Amino acid sequence: MKTKTIQISDTTARQLYNGNPSALKSALEETFGKEFFQKPVEERINSFEDVLSETGRPSVPDFSCVPEDLRDFFKATYKCVVIAEAFNEGERIDIYNSDKYRHYPYFLNNGSASAFGLCHSAYVCTYSGAGSGSRLSLLKSENAKIVGEKFKNEFRDMLSL
Numbered sequence: 001m002k003t004k005t006i007q008i009s010d011t012t013a014r015q016l017y018n019g020n021p022s023a024l025k026s027a028l029e030e031t032f033g034k035e036f037f038q039k040p041v042e043e044r045i046n047s048f049e050d051v052l053s054e055t056g057r058p059s060v061p062d063f064s065c066v067p068e069d070l071r072d073f074f075k076a077t078y079k080c081v082v083i084a085e086a087f088n089e090g091e092r093i094d095i096y097n098s099d100k101y102r103h104y105p106y107f108l109n110n111g112s113a114s115a116f117g118l119c120h121s122a123y124v125c126t127y128s129g130a131g132s133g134s135r136l137s138l139l140k141s142e143n144a145k146i147v148g149e150k151f152k153n154e155f156r157d158m159l160s161l
Contacts (some may be wrong), residue, residue, distance in 0.1 A: 010036075011056040015090075041089055042146055048079060048154065054086040076158035083151050084136050087143045102137030105148025107155065 008016070010032075017028050017037050028038065045051055052059060062075045093102055140143045148155070 009056060011054060015036075041087055042143060044130070045086055046150065048083070048151070048156065051079075051083050051086040055082055055090070057082050057085075073161040076154065076161055079154045080151075080158050081135050083147055083154060084138055087147055088139050091139060093137055093139065103139070103141045103144035104137050105144045105155065107148065107152070 013028055014037065017025055039047055045054055051057075060075050060078055063078075065072045066074055075125070094100060095102075138147060
């Protein structure tokens with residue numbers, strides 16, 4: 001029997017690991033180590049580079065197809081959307097399911113750029129009065145707090161444009 005070697009990214013390995021037969025899980029654990037698959041997302045992500053690695057997304061596009069005065073906004077928004085995607089581990093929030101809460105970081109600013117900071121995290125039902133976009137919402141309240149603290153500058157960039 002001829003053996004072949006394949007290369008897969010960390011992101012692909014995690015996707016294959018979840019919900020697959022035990023034989024495949026065993027092979028992945030043998031290659032990556034069991035602890036690799038047990039480390040929670042909150043511990044795996046500490047920088048925007050970690051976010052890109054977790055999601056497999058490319059670095060921030062230049063948005064050259066957008067008018068120049070809008071590019072910074074789209075770049076900042078891209079970062080925040082990909083951060084939420086990483087902390088939600090790829091799961092999309094069903095905005096029509098009012099039984100599923102959405103959490104988001106809530107920031108306060110007293111007028112000074114240095115005073116921008118996480119105030120708390122909040123949740124909203126998916127009624128029409130929801131105060132955050134579903135793509136920027138998080139599935140766990142704790143992750144909303146973590147994102148608000150670790151990625152304060154990315155959210156400040158988006159919210160200030």
